[in-house]
Amino acid sequence: MSNRLKKPASLSLISSLALLAMLVLQACGGSPSTGSTSGGSGPITLTVAYQQFGSPPYQDQIWWTKVKQQVEASNPNIKIKLLPIVADEGAYYTKLDLMMRSNNAPDIVREDSFLVGSDVTAGYLAPLDDYLNSWPEYKEQWFDSMQKITTFNGHNYGIMNGTDVRAVWYNKDIFKKAGLPTEWQPKNWADILTAARTIKAKVPNVIPMNLYSGIPMDEASTMQGFEMLLYGTKHTLYNYDSKKWVVSSKGFQDSLDFVKQVYDQKNLLGPTNDIALSTTAGNTVSQQLLPQGKLAIDIDGSWLPGNWVKGGAAPWDQWQQTMGIAKMPTQFGDDPKYVTLSGGWADSITARSQHKKEAFDVLKVAYSKDMLASYDVAAAQITPRKDIVDVAEYKNVPLSxxxxxxxxxTQFRPGFPAYPKLSVEIDRAMQQVMQGQSSTDAMKAYQQAATNIAGADNVETK
Incomplete structure (x- = not known):
């Protein structure tokens, strides 16, 4: 006989019935522990999670509402639950991670492309290779770079809904007042700093330039700020030949020195700390400072006009006449002369989804040519689909x-699991020089932190 105590017959019967009910529920595709739900023989419910932040209109909400209506109208067996996560970028990452590791994970999630590697390593995302291979449109229409950006260890984990680039925006009216050319293409970093100092001297009550920096702006500081500088030097953040992180280099220190000059409190060129060191700095810059003519130069993204068009968060009729745009030069203007970075967002299917095939069918609707073209135009995205480039509405977008x-x-951030943590340490180094620390000391602190994160065998200095 077993040494375990025997259950009373009534409890054994109840347990057996409970187990049978659970098995039946699972066989129908439902599960009490996932974001995918089914009312037994009824339709399944797929949950779509995405970020919602700042001022309306919320383009992801609008897009997914259209998808929901189309899917549910054509397939009564699928219901879509929209789950907007109201949070700034950093908080969104944290909240989404908690959701994906929980027993109630969403089915489809809005995934920042730079986090794909780390989220795959954490076991949050499902590979999409089999689904994508059965959908010819993907291989035929998505740009190669847009397929690579969501690939990790040879497998694809997301579909890009748009990409972006970064450049130097400038206010032509302010430049004219300062005696600077209204058709401007800086040849090196010195040209940018010289223009900012000229504006400071000749145009009072205007912020000469903005460079995102510091921990509160999270990845915007790393990518729009630091990496737009570093990738214009002779050094990089990751050495793909040696497969090691470059944790100390002249280019790294020179980039920190540029930040230090912008935020030198004795001759401040950038925004004051109440603006710069705020999680809402991006909205303040794009929706207030630029439209109100209070900022002269802004190293920023291709998405800015989305704020200024009719229906945007800060409609501005004169933006095309007022704002100029230039390529970001390399440090000394040497080849390749200019630099930009691309990122963007994708939609992925979570590893815990119980209805991956149905979730992918929903993604195919969302990423159809017409549906995605509408989203990319409204959200001021550079489309990842080749055939959208010739769509009239998209083609007529200014600056396309x-x-x-x-x-x-364009270049990309290293898509490895250590990157998100290293990104925070880069922001920390930037904030330290903003607050008066030397670039030498800030880089030493980064080197130590990065070595602890990546491991001593995985880092090098230049």
Missing amino acids: SFFTELVGF
């Missing part, structure tokens, strides 16, 4: 040809 040119020499 300029941004397309930048895609030709």
